[in-house]
Amino acid sequence: MARVVKEQEHAARRGEILDVAQQLVESRGYEQMSIQDVLDRMQISKGAFYHYFGSKHALLEALVARRLAEAEQRLLPIVHDPQLPALAKFERFFATANNWKLEQKGFVLKLMRVWYADSNALMRQKVRTAALSVLAPLFTAIAAQGVAEGVLNAAYPEQVGMVMLSLSHDFGDILAVQMLAHEPAPAKAERMAQIIAVYADAIERVLGAPPGSITVTDAATLRAWADATEAEF
Structure with a gap:
């Protein structure tokens, strides 16, 4: 005891x-x-x-790991909701993730420059690996449900989560470059919207989902990030 x-x-x-x-x-x-x-x-x-x-570096790693655990707790109820069809789960999954990130906006923006510094490359990879192990199974579970419902035709649904999350990380890195760019918020939001559209198209293809059936984020969320980065950087 x-x-x-x-x-x-x-x-x-x-x-x-x-x-x-x-x-x-x-x-x-x-x-x-x-x-x-x-x-x-x-x-x-x-x-x-x-x-x-x-070390201070270990403290940062723990902060990021805690954020990952918080994200998982927000998303698990969506994945396990027996009343939601698969496409609705993806919709709510992305909306919940977006809202959670906006709630953490101050923390995210303060970390962004140091996070993408060359000295943090190893930690970024460690966090990415940890995120794959925690979050990829959630994507996979929804994809498997969608295949069972007949709304998705992914050839290998058991691999979908890993591929989707890898795409998410890569597109996240691209978005971060845009967010750190020195340009007016409206132009930044438009460029980010184009990147998100490409990402949505990519994951629809991975899932075998109908075109336009996956909404990753909305214009208001992108503009909120663009405005915040313009003020911060």
Whole structure:
């Protein structure tokens, strides 16, 4: 029993450090934030910090991993909803993911430049691999349902999730380049919309879905990101 309590206390304290780190990232930016900032805010020693995280880089990795776990918890109820047909699940899946990202907009924007720095290439790959293992099965489950319903004709539905998520990561990288570009928000939103249209077409082909049946995002969401990046960068 004592061991369980200690594990719970450890998890709770680790979560508190992550909460503070995320607040600092959003207010100051990852590059400007220091471990000392976290220590001062938490009123803990450096030794206590290193008990939970081996470095500032490890702290960032934990923040991203926590976001991935939060995303999974938002999306699982959609995947397992017995009342929703497959195409409606994809629609709700993407809408939920978009709304969740918008809720985290400040954190995402503050991290974007450092996230795509060459020094973070290894961590990006690690996160990508982790995301494949967590989220690809969700895409696959919906695709299998769609094939069973006869609305999708994917030749290899068991591989669909991995391919869809790989496409998502690649298109996400392309979108990030556009978001970081110095251009007016309307032009940026239009360019992003074109990229999203290509992505939607690609996943419809992977799924064997009817043309125009998959909506990845909407114009309002793209404009919100374009406006936010114009203000931030």
